[in-house]
Amino acid sequence: MSQIPTLDIRRFDSDRAAFVAELGAAYREWGFCGIRGHGISDELIQGAYDAAKAFFALPEEVKMKYHQPGTGGARGYTPFGIETAKDSKYPDLKEFWHVGREIARDSEYAGIMGENLWPAEVPQFKQYLYGLYSALDALGSKVLSALALHIGLPEDYFADKTHYGNSILRPIHYPEITNPDVPNVRSGAHEDINFITLLVGASAAGLQVLSRKGEWIDFTADADTIVVNIGDMLQRLSNHVYPSTTHRVVNPMGPDARKPRYSIPFFLHPNPDFLIKTLSQCVSADNPDRYPEPITGHDYLMERLREIKLV
Structure with a gap:
């Protein structure tokens, strides 16, 4: 494969064996794949982006009402200058919000998965952002079903391992860059922590994926495509059969540097x-076996959040 492929997930129902083989091959090679035919409406996606932009446009003192220090940014707002890619000297150029799974407060996971915050200043925020959360959770489950089949597991292998997953929807705002000599980048080279990540659109180019040859490959997907990549938890579970590929968001050059960038990734996690x-x-x-010592999803998550300075 000379470039990261894009596949139509409707073939999972109409041409399953071939689709599973192609999807598995894409992930073994790249750790990334574009998914189209996902059925998530433009209205829902655009509504989520509009709500996120409306929140990030609020005054700093208003946004900080929704910042919860000491929680690892698990819910609500995380301001600029906090998240830092592992081994990077400089924090990323971004602010973001975290939406988590809505669960009963008497759930066994309630102590780990806190209640969501919803900004009163953006009344449509919950409708669109949690609507998108639910849609991407369902799509991610379908991708995991195909990946399970590819390595000889039952189609429903992941179903009862992710139904209470500590998954996160993260609207991100990368501001315009006014100083071209700034040492920070929008998102430093990193691998994701979770099982898989689903990235819905992006208002500007910038995502780059590190190939096996050590080359940075631009991956700007079509408007109807969701980018789905493997995270470190699935890499570990699969003993690197599915690699978690290094990627980054680079700073644009020229006039594009004066444009903000928005993106909304969904990080699909297993149950804690x-x-x-x-x-x-x-x-x-x-x-x-590269990992003879097992670890719970929650313990692994906490290890990694400490590395990127969120806790």
Whole structure:
């Protein structure tokens, strides 16, 4: 594959064997794939972007009402200058909001998964952002079903391991860059923490993916395409059969630097108590078990949040 492929997920129902083979091959090679035919409406996506932009346009003192220090940014607003890519000297040039799963407050996971915050200043925020959360959660589950089949697991293998997943929808605002000599980048080179990430659109180019040859490849998807990539938890579970690929968001040059950028990734996580233990289907003489010590999804998440300075 000379470039990151885009596949139509409707083929999961109409041409399953071929689709699963092509999707699995794309992820083994790139850790990334574009997904179209997903059925998530333009109205929902645009509504979510408009609501996010309306929030980020609020005065700083208003936004800071929704910042919860000491929580790792799990819910609500995280201001500029906090998240820093692992091993980077400089924080990313971004502010963001986290929407999490709505669960009953008497749930066994309530102590880990807090209540969502909703900005009163943007009344449509909850409708569109949680609507998009639910739609991407369902789409992600379908992608995981295909990936399970590709490595010889039952189609529903992930269903009861992610139905209470500590998944996050993250609207992000990268501001215009007024100083071209700034050492920070919009998002430093990193790998995602979770099972898979689904990225809905982006208002400007900038996403780059590191190929196996060590080359940075631009990946700006078509408007109807959702970019889906493997995270470190699934890489670990699959013993690197599905690689978590390094990627970044670079600063634009010239006039584009004066334009803000918005994106809304969805980070699909397992249930907090899911034990990430290498799948036997992914261990062989050529690929021995790299992770003999299992770890829960929550413990792994906390390790990684400390590395990127969110906790």
